[in-house]
Amino acid sequence: MAAVALGRREQNKLDKRARIIAAARDLFTRKGFEGTTSQEIADAAGVAGGTVFTYARTKDDLLILVFHDEMLDVVERAYVDAQDASQLLDQVIAFFGTLVAYHERDLPLARTLMRQLGYVGASEQRALVRELMRGLLGRLAFLLDAAQAKGGVAAATPLMPAARSLFAIYYFHLGGLLSGYLDRPRFDRALRTDLGLFLRGLA
Amino acid sequence: MAAVALGRREQNKLDKRARIIAAARDLFTRKGFEGTTSQEIADAAGVAGGTVFTYARTKDDLLILVFHDEMLDVVERAYVDAQDASQLLDQVIAFFGTLVAYHERDLPLARTLMRQLGYVGASEQRALVRELMRGLLGRLAFLLDAAQAKGGVAAATPLMPAARSLFAIYYFHLGGLLSGYLDRPRFDRALRTDLGLFLRGLA
DNA sequence: CAATAAAAATGAGCGCACTCATTTTCTGAA
DNA sequence: TTCAGAAAATGAGTGCGCTCATTTTTATTG
Known part of the structure; x- marks a missing residue:
């Protein structure tokens, strides 16, 4: 070995x-x-x-090293959780809900982590973040693909752009939650509204 | 006086x-x-x-104080620029293009600034960011409203959620550009693709 | 088993963001 | 005008992230 x-x-x-x-x-x-x-x-x-x-070149880099593996697992778990729901919108919300639940265990730390993830310096760390994003967007694309097969999403819809946009909407509101602009109920409402609007456009 | x-x-x-x-x-x-x-x-x-x-409580806060006024102006300029285009998609792309052009004058600084804007600590600074966001989303909503009047956007579309989502998509890709995941041509392509997908859904 | 070179670890030292006890400046009442 | 109390400015001090010249450890070669 x-x-x-x-x-x-x-x-x-x-x-x-x-x-x-x-x-x-x-x-x-x-x-x-x-x-x-x-x-x-x-x-x-x-x-x-x-x-x-x-x-680790900096203390910030250490943060990414520490939580990289853990977050890959969370994404996988989010994907599994999502499949309990039947409607695409509910699936996506369940998916992001799992991610938020993970962050909520330690909001200040999540804040620091997200801030760091968004703007990584070292190229080694960028590779880790890329891997994470690929996994995450890939899962979302799977959900979209399944919904497409069932007719909930137009056949011509390009999946990766759609997955990216879903994540972008989540990411934007997550920033609001972690920065204290939004409390959890408002966050949930805004997320459902915006994701719903987007997905209706794909139908 | x-x-x-x-x-x-x-x-x-x-x-x-x-x-x-x-x-x-x-x-x-x-x-x-x-x-x-x-x-x-x-x-x-x-x-x-x-x-x-x-x-300023921290050096980071100083960064926001410094660029707050300047960015309000840029948003206003972006809105004016946007109105040169006739199609909504082109308007939105022109709008964000003006913002990107501003950031491109000094990419490292823009990186630091965006990183800071996304995760502000002091409440005084949060008020400034809120003001900035309100201005920005308001302009986007105006563009959507005008397009709605001309029939390019479904009458039932809620404008603020749509504006938020447009910005979220831009913000996500901007992070990619500023962090070096995307070069400018890829950024432009991805932005157009994703914004186009979203706006088609509103038609 | 030396001898040598390369890689890795070490920890004292440095620069900078930020603090806080003290000093200076200002205001409004007497 | 004087003066007490408040507000603001000061700058030496502190802690911490990070560096780098030196030392220690490991691999390699004859």
């Missing part, structure tokens, strides 16, 4: 990387992003202060 | 505030946001270092 093929050097790097990410996840969720210092992460991971920055 | 009614204290505050904002604008555009230190702004404005932070 691949692990055996790794030398001590590679193995140590993987271990250290995993320890740093685990320590960061733990501290971020317990003390918040701003409330956690890079030194604390280093201490918890058992490395020197500078070492953290050989695995 | 109002100016006369102000005491020395109020007048000084206004002067200082204006000097700080002007100095910040100048330095941000010449040296970039990260390239400018709060001390440089203070020096250029002729105040002590700490004084800057009595007018």
Whole structure:
């Protein structure tokens, strides 16, 4: 197997990387992003202060490393949840509802995370975000495809643009929710209104 | 007039505030946001270092103060530009094109600004962003209203949700452009595709 | 098993955003 | 005019993200 093929050097790097990410996840969720210092992460991971920055160029990058895998899972779960509904609109709302529920476990952290996701610097992190977006838009496109087969969506509708627009509408309102412009009931109402308007146009 | 009614204290505050904002604008555009230190702004404005932070709670807040007025103007200009086109889709694309042109004068700064606008902390700044959004969505709603009168948009279409969704689609792609996921031609194509899809649904 | 080179880790140090105890400026009452 | 109290400005200080010259660890070669 691949692990055996790794030398001590590679193995140590993987271990250290995993320890740093685990320590960061733990501290971020317990003390918040701003409330956690890079030194604390280093201490918890058992490395020197500078070492953290050989695995993540900035503290912000660390945030993405930490939540990337977790969010991939959430997207998958959202897709499964969505299929409980029968109408496309309800499916899409269930899909985004799962994402929001995830964010609501820790709103300040979600705020920091979304802010960071929207404007990534390092190209390594961009690849992670791209992967995440591809997965997310792909799931939405699946839902649209199924609805198209059942006649709820016009046959000529291009699926990726439609999926992108659905997400764009969600993303816009999510920003409002996380920034405090919208409370949850208003968010739900606005999201349903706007997604409904869009999907009616596709029928 | 109002100016006369102000005491020395109020007048000084206004002067200082204006000097700080002007100095910040100048330095941000010449040296970039990260390239400018709060001390440089203070020096250029002729105040002590700490004084800057009595007018803006953070350096990020300063960014919003600096560009708020400017962006209101750009939105107004975008609205005027939009009316040169005859089709609604072209109007909306011209509208957003003006905004993009503004951002393209300084992409790194635009990136920082958009990132900040999306997730504002202080409530004073939130009021500014709200004002900006209201102006922007209002203009889009005007365009939709005019198109509705000419029959290009279904009579039953709720205008604010439609305007919000148009902006959401633009905002999503703008993030891609500013973060380097999209170059300008791809951005233009994606925007036209997605806005077109949405507007066709309103017809 | 050296000897050498390359990679990785280290931690003291730096720059900058932001704070806060102190000082200065202003106002309105006596 | 004087003066007390409030508001605002000040700038030295603090903490933290991040850097980088140095040290330590690992791989390679003879």
